[in-house]
Amino acid sequence: MKKLTPLTLLIHAVMFLLALTWLYPFIWMVISSLKPTAQIYTTGLFSGHLTLENYAFLFDNSNRADKPFLRTLVNSLFVSLTITVCVTLTSMLVGYAVAKTEFRGKNAFRNLLIVQMVFPVFMFIIPQFVLMRELGLINSYGAMILPYAMSAWGIFMVSQSFKGTPNDYLYAARLDHASLWGILRRVMMPLNKSILAIVALFTFSSSWDNFLWPLIVMREVDKMPFSVLLATFSKSYGIYLGPVLAGSVVQMLPIVVLFILFRKYFLEGMSLSLK
Numbered sequence: 001m002k003k004l005t006p007l008t009l010l011i012h013a014v015m016f017l018l019a020l021t022w023l024y025p026f027i028w029m030v031i032s033s034l035k036p037t038a039q040i041y042t043t044g045l046f047s048g049h050l051t052l053e054n055y056a057f058l059f060d061n062s063n064r065a066d067k068p069f070l071r072t073l074v075n076s077l078f079v080s081l082t083i084t085v086c087v088t089l090t091s092m093l094v095g096y097a098v099a100k101t102e103f104r105g106k107n108a109f110r111n112l113l114i115v116q117m118v119f120p121v122f123m124f125i126i127p128q129f130v131l132m133r134e135l136g137l138i139n140s141y142g143a144m145i146l147p148y149a150m151s152a153w154g155i156f157m158v159s160q161s162f163k164g165t166p167n168d169y170l171y172a173a174r175l176d177h178a179s180l181w182g183i184l185r186r187v188m189m190p191l192n193k194s195i196l197a198i199v200a201l202f203t204f205s206s207s208w209d210n211f212l213w214p215l216i217v218m219r220e221v222d223k224m225p226f227s228v229l230l231a232t233f234s235k236s237y238g239i240y241l242g243p244v245l246a247g248s249v250v251q252m253l254p255i256v257v258l259f260i261l262f263r264k265y266f267l268e269g270m271s272l273s274l275k
Contacts, residue, residue: 026252027045028045029245029248029249029252030249031045031046031050032241032242032245033054033055033242033245033246033248033249034050034051034052034054035048035049035050035051035054035242036048036049036051036053036054036242037054037240037241037242037243040241040242040245053242054242054243054245054246055243055246055250057240057242057243057246058243058246058247058250067221067229067232067233068221068222068229069226069229069230069233069247069250071222072221072222072224072225072226072228072229073226073250075141075223075224075225075226076208076225076226076227077254078141079141079144079145079207079225080204080207080208081204082145083145083148083149083203083204083207084200084203084204084207086145086148086149086150087148087149087150087151087154087199087200087203088154088196088199088200088203090149090150090151090154090155091150091151091154091155091157091158091196091199092158092184092188092189092196093184094150094155094159095154095155095156095157095158095159095161095162096158096159096162096180096183096184096188098110098113098155098159098162099158099159099160099162099163099165100162100163100165100167100170110159112152113152113155113156114156116152117152117153117156122212124147125212125213125216128147128213129216129217131147132146132147132217137217138217138219139217139218139219139220139223140223141223143217143218144210144213144214144217144218144225147213148207148210151199151203154199154203157195157198157199158192158195158196158199160195161192161194161195162188162192165187165188165191165192169187169191170183170187173186173187193265194265197262197265197266198265198266201258201259201262201265201266204254204255204258205255205258208227208251208254208255209227209251209255210225210227211227211228211231214227214228215228215231226247226250226251227251230244230247230248230251233247
């Protein structure tokens with residue numbers, strides 16, 4: 001067993017304090033969401049009466065306040081899951097072509113992927129809005145899904161991982177008369193599940209937390225995602241801090257649950273992406 005030196009103990013103590021500093025706002029948000037609004041600032045962190053009335057107000061009374069949180073929560077799940085499936089599938093198909101096939105303009109296409117990842121997303125908001133308007137998709141689910149159905153970052157990550165798969169596996173699959181989908185499903189997916197998991201997790205997380213684009217293209221409250229409606233609720237009912245914090249916890253919960261369930265693949269994919 002490695003002996004701990006005073007310097008090592010000091011470093012561990014500093015890192016522990018930094019971790020607590022980072023976690024404290026989340027802990028405060030979760031605990032405060034379980035308190036009545038009047039007790040959030042008047043009681044200590046672990047004192048006061050804990051109740052679920054803020055969550056009940058959020059979902060039971062939201063329709064009376066013209067804030068259908070349950071409907072928008074379903075909207076967020078539908079849009080995020082659809083985008084995640086589309087990005088994962090397109091990243092696999094295009095990534096396989098980039099990694100394992102030869103075609104004219106391959107290097108130019110790879111360079112285009114890298115260039116697209118360099119530019120910030122907000123640079124494409126105006127062209128995307130004009131395109132969605134011309135297609136007649138404003139205020140529809142398609143306006144939230146189509147611009148994000150394919151990801152240059154996802155294609156790049158998957159193609160880099162697919163490059164590491166030995167070609168012998170592909171030759172053996174072709175000898176067994178496997179189709180392209182059969183090769184992807186039975187060879188590439190099992191051997192590259194860590195990268196696929198991290199692409200899916202990051203895609204779902206970014207889609208779930210997406211705020212600016214849905215705010216621009218959506219008009220009807222019933223079609224808005226949860227993040228946009230929560231912001232409007234916070235603006236209109238800011239004095240009800242408890243329900244606002246409860247909504248923030250609900251917004252954060254799916255990402256936390258996904259990370260806990262798939263943290264193994266997440267960490268493996270992160271380590272592979274740094275190689």
